Amino acid sequence: PPTMAPSPPGVTPAAVKPWWRRRSEPIVVATVVAALIMGAAVGFQSVKGDIHSSEARVHEQVSTSEARLTERIQAAEISIQTTKAELREEIRASEARVNKRIDDLRVDVKADIQGVKAEVKDVNERLDAVNDKMDQLLEILLASNS
DSSP: OOOOOOOOOTGGGGOOOOOHHHHHHHHHHHHHHHHHHHHHHHHHHHHHHHHHHHHHHHHHHHHHHHHHHHHHHHHHHHHHHHHHHHHHHHHHHHHHHHHHHHHHHHHHHHHHHHHHHHHHHHHHHHHHHHHHHHHHHHHHHHHHHO
16 A cells, blocks of 8 residues: 555645545544543543532531431430429429418417417406506595595
8 A cells, every 4th residue: 555645736745644644533533532522421420429429428417417406405305304393393392481481470470469469468457457446446535535
């Protein structure tokens, strides 16, 4: 096979490509294009893999955050229940102290009332005694005037 194709009329031999270059040029172009497409596909797969990895990490972080949040909510609910129970107990204890104080005051007031009644009775008895003496004096005075 000849290494150079015959030159068309009016074209210099340097401008004419050898026959093997003219025939292989579409193959080279197709090969380059195929290599570029394969490179792009590999790059795309790599990016796709990175995206899937990122999605998996985000999903794991969301799951972890949800789990921690759930635990915190449960801990807060337990704390609230404990606080409610403690407050109920404090209220019961406070009510018991107030009721005890009221009962003690009732006893004290009843004792004071009994003391006052005794004093009133004593005063009434003394007044009765004074009245009796006054009646006797009045009778004596009336008797001495007559």
